Amino acid sequence: MIVKELAEQLELKVLAGEEGLDREIKGGYCGDLLSEVMAKAPEGCVWLTVQGHQNIMAVAVLRDMSAVILVGGHSPDEDTKQKADKEGIPILLWPGSAFDLAGRIYAGLA
Amino acid sequence: MAALRKTFRINKKDFIHAGEASISVKNLLKSLHVDTKLIRCVSVCGYEGEMNVVMHGGEGILSVEIDREKVILEISDDGPGIENIDLAMQEGFSTATEEQREMGFGAGMGLPNMKRNSDHMTVESEKEKGTQIRMSFSMADEKGE
Incomplete structure (x- = not known):
């Protein structure tokens, strides 16, 4: 599945990094501690987090992520969006909980 | 190939700009067709080292040296230094501020991530003088993450 398909299926709002919407999703990861995500997130994953500050994009780039999904109604800072555009990694929004979204994505990828 | 060395300011x-030096190193390794797993290990170590300098250290330098056998990553700063290196190496120990913790750091x-992802790591630090961390990564080895 590519990011665009996931966004359409689950009605996720695409806020930045549109250029990366055709990235392939190979898995997912949930976490808000950056070192933990940096150490364990798999390549090509979608990352579900509440962190919206610009440092999340360095983690996304270095881990070769497909997209970052801000959950729980959180939104990214303006410079986070700019970095997402520059790196071509989409930032998507989900108003509900990470648990709820992770379940849906997992079911979709299985 | 002859050793290639690049340095970046932190x-x-x-x-x-935190993380940009590590992203540059990653792109450099990618352009040299270095093994993807090794790039990921160097990326983790570079990012953690860079964030440590930004959060706790002073002005810093990240340098990378690449030759046929290995990648050497060195991160140094002129910050307050690490008081107890053994304690700092323990998983879960942090001196991050409340604000930094809220951002998901600390x-x-x-x-510990740096040690786990490198083949060899040395930490030297002196109070009020700064910290130097050197990590090496063998091109031949398979590293666990």
Whole structure:
């Protein structure tokens, strides 16, 4: 599945990094501690987090992520969006909980 | 190939550009067709080292040296130094501020992540003088993450 398909299926709002919407999703990861995500997130994953500050994009780039999904109604800072555009990694929004979204994505990828 | 060496500045408290040196190193390794797994290990170590300098250190330098056999990553700063290196190497130990913790830093995983993802790591630090960390990564080895 590519990011665009996931966004359409689950009605996720695409806020930045549109250029990366055709990235392939190979898995997912949930976490808000950056070192933990940096150490364990798999390549090509979608990352579900509440962190919206610009440092999340360095983690996304270095881990070769497909997209970052801000959950729980959180939104990214303006410079986070700019970095997402520059790196071509989409930032998507989900108003509900990470648990709820992770379940849906997992079911979709299985 | 002859050893290739590049250095990048890390600025104190500069959260805006934090991570960019590591991204440059990653892109450099990618352009040299270095093994993807090794790039990921170097990326983790570079990022953690860079964030440590931004959060705790002073002005810093990240340098990378690449030759046929290995990648050497060195991160140094002129900050306050690490008081107890053994304690700092323990998973979960952190001196991050409340604000940094809210941003998802300060899990106390930085140095342990660096040790786990490199083949060899040395930490030298002197109070009020700064910290130097050197990590090597063998091109031949398979590293666990």
